[in-house]
Amino acid sequence: MKQDERSRIRRVDAVVIGTSAGGVDALGLLFAELPAQWHLPLVVVLHLPEEHESRLPEIFRQRLPFAVREAQDKAPVAPACLYFAPPGYHLSIERSRCFSLSCEPPVLFSRPSIDVLMSSAADAYGPSLAGLLLTGANEDGAQGLHDIHRAGGLSAVQDPAEAQVPTMPQAAIDRHTPDFVRPLRELRALLLQLDAVYRHHAP
Template sequence: MTGQMKRQLRFPIRKRVDAVVLGASAGGIDALCVLLEDLPAVWRLPMAVVLHLPEEHESRLAEIFAQRLPIPVHEANDKMPVSAGSLYFAPPGYHLSIERERTFSLSCEPPVLFSRPSIDLLMGSAADAYGPALAGFLLTGANDDGAQGLHCIHLAGGLTAVQEPGEAQIPTMPQAAIARHIPDYVLPLRELRNLLLQLEAVHEH
């Protein structure tokens, strides 16, 4: 790991974050379970997730995580407002983006990097909507989707975090993001979880 990567969470996070977007592919369900486990019931940050799934299969992600978490969990619908304290999953077969008025938009545009939904599209649109008040987390996965989107968040002044490639079930996705730009944080899942909790604490104040 390069010494430029910020590995410590002991310095205070002064930047207020108003939303979090997350992307993962192969191994992503297990990674999300670790990242989001035992979230406090009082939670204010909206979180939107793209997890690559086969288009032909109905997604049960919202149902699965609603049973595990104390916060509202939804499959995102077109024109649905992005509400504080909720977790949203992109439906399979649709690109998910966030409009500037902070509502979700679904589209059937062609796949990006063989993926629909595309992590890049969610992150890029969210960077336009939230600017520096956005955090992006990229986890395990087997392709380059998310590297460009995370870079868009960086260019907008937002916070970027990547799962430690050596810990990831499939390291390709975090490695591609690190090659594109040096994220603010490259951390194991447990420490990414601590970072997420810190972002919520800063948001609360």
């Protein structure tokens, strides 16, 4: 990592992640071998058909050594946990840093919407937020990641050349210049660095 990139690593209090087509495999690689002593909250929107119950918490609970659950309305965003948005609901984060679920119309044909999560999280966390946008087939998340950037947060996208479907990360790059454009293995290293900084500065 270059010196100017290392300087962008700072304390964040949460990481929000968006993905669509190819997302299960991408998340599997991104989260591979994360340690049991994990500290940061991770919040994921992965586009799913509304009519099907999500098995994502079950799938990743078997792969990860820390808590994995579906986000619940009004529940606080807790550390050391991976949260997934439930299908059929927009997931947002309130300024109180609690989750909120809504049935408002789809955004870019998607509910849950990555933009809704990221934009609300940017409002809640400001500069103490990191956002990652991975493989996907539409432009959902490009505006939300831009909002994170404008709020002073850290923005990162999967290298479109590596993505199973490059439309989503490329749309984010076209909207603004992210802090990091990297393959998944380097984004995983970024997560580990952010968690180490969070742990070092924890009360």
